[in-house]
Amino acid sequence: MSPEKVQGGLEPSETVAIVGASLAGGACITRLRELGFTGRIQAIDCDPFAPYDRPPLSKRFLAQNTEIETPRWWSPDCEVIRARAVAFDAQRRALRLRDTSGAERNISADAVVIATGAQPRRLPIEPDGVFALRTAGDALALRHAVDAGAKHVAVIGAGVLGTEIASSLRQQDLQVSMVDAASLPLVRLLGRGMGARAIDWMKEWNVDLHLGVRIESIRCDHGVCAVTLGSGVAIESDLIISAVGARPAVDWLINSGLAIRDGVLCDASGSALSMGHNVVPRVYVAGDVASVECPNGSFARDESWTGAKQQGVKVAETMYYGAQQTVQPEPPYFWTEQFGRRVQILGRVSENGAVSCVKSVPDRNGGLFKVAESGAHVAWIAINAPSLFAQVKAGLLP
Amino acid sequence: MKVALDAKRCQGHARCAAFAPETFVFDDEGFSRVREGFENVKPELQEKVRRACTNCPEGAITISG
Structure with missing residues (x-):
């Protein structure tokens, strides 16, 4: 069953500007098109290679010299503007863009998504x-x-x-x-x-x-x-x-009127917050740059691939329908490949969590591990054990 | 609509089977494949399969037609 659009939802005549054509921005565009939005979408990114996936860059791209390819989460049904966003007025949803020649111009949109990610510290x-x-x-x-x-x-x-x-x-x-x-x-x-x-x-x-x-x-x-x-x-x-480490790419938002504290603050729907912590209409935040309000009132950035993907989808739905949609949240997932180990983490490991081995897979230098914090289960770690991980994911292991 | 999974790319993230459990199954090693007879995607499963495709971190799933 499709939810109803409420007032403030996107109209076909409207324009959406997405700042950042990486995973969060790309997932947002793809979801908007899936939902049936036919209006104009402008994707702004100064990275000449965008869109591409980042996880392979430190893995097979370096180890096996693979190529950069267009990712599956990208939808080409948008205008890509190769420019850097250098300033933003959140109230007017006005962006100042600077292209590679240094020329500047202003654009404004009916809805703006901030998805500029992070930059190396x-x-x-x-x-x-x-x-x-x-x-x-x-x-x-x-x-x-x-x-x-x-x-x-x-x-x-x-x-x-x-x-x-x-x-x-x-x-x-x-x-x-x-x-x-x-x-x-x-x-x-x-x-x-x-x-x-x-x-x-x-x-x-x-x-x-x-x-x-x-x-x-x-x-x-x-x-x-x-x-x-x-x-x-x-x-x-x-x-x-x-x-x-990395820090959120917020330098261009200093005078935007948005609340910035280790990222751009937003509510659980992805709606950006002003300095006074009020929702700024039709300005959204997704991906590594987003500091999202948690149920306990604190704000946190999620720097994972799956988190960025989900947030891009979420802001597309919030924007399209004009109100937050209830979605089944996925548990946090992160993975790394290194030194002959494929490591998969479901849940969030705490620094001093107690690790116990559920099943050892010695012939593959791996196994399945549980992590508990104050006696409560917080995460699974699978090392070279995708079949055990699949069972965890399917809920077959307690 | 047809779906294919490149086994060489699959890294066992197990996300496709979470998004589209009817279409994707695991082999004994924990890697995914398309369930036999589900290569041609029925209309009622298409949205789930699309979601599995865009949520695969390895880009292992290809949709055509």
Whole structure:
């Protein structure tokens, strides 16, 4: 049964502007078209490669030199504007765009979706020449540097991105050193219990690990690079990659009138909030840039692929019908592939959660694990065990 | 409408079977395939199969026709 449109829903004569043509924006466009919206959709993105999927960039794109392809979630039934949004007036839904030549123009729309994602966080001591990985262009630059003969790479940051890059480069037979202030890798994703096991994966793959260290200085001079630690040890390499997290891309929204605090604040329907926390009519937020109101009144960003996809669909429905639709929320899902392990996480692992092995799959270096927090189940982790994961997903395991 | 699944791409995320359980099944290894006889998608299953396609993180599902 289809819900009824209420006042404020989209009319066929109206125009929707979507800022950001990545997963959240793309999923929104596709859902609007599925719902039957026939009006104009403008997708604004300065990334010359957009749309594309980001997860492969640190995985098979680096490890196996695969191509960038048009993703399944994209709908070509829209106008793509290759420009950067540099300012926004939320009340008037007016955008200022700057194209690659530097020329600026203003456009306005009947509804606007903010889906500008995130950008790499950089350490203040990083000199020019340090690589980061967020866009397809970044990944290509990194691949070219590897192809040009880099032999030894230093990766700063042992989170998901840093460890995936390290794994991909080890597959290409480069020597990899990894540096992090944290004493365990992957803590945000897997918690401390599983993070301790992940150290063994990296050692098994001969990664030169430097955990729990302070970085004193970073030098990058015409291919002569060094990360010097607080202990005085200098890790010399041919290139340095920084993977120390991402921050929401909100710089262009500073004077927009929207509430910004680690992302653009929005309610559970994806409607943007003003500084006074009132809903701004017909302005929506989705993906990594969205800080979404939770049932307990706090706000949180969900940096997962599935989260961005769901939020794009959700704002399309809110916008099209003029009111939030009730949808069955999916449990959080995240995955990573590294060091010969396919890791799948259903639920949200807490840093100090208790990990217990439900079933070991020793011949594949894997198994199925449960994570509990204060005695309550919070997440499943499957390592090289897709059949066990499928049973979990189908609700066949308690 | 026809649906196909590229087994080489499937990584076992198990999302297709969650979105369209009638059409997709798992093999013993936990990877997905199209259930035999469901390659031609019946009208009442088409929306679910479309959703499974756009929600596959590996782009393993292709819809044609």
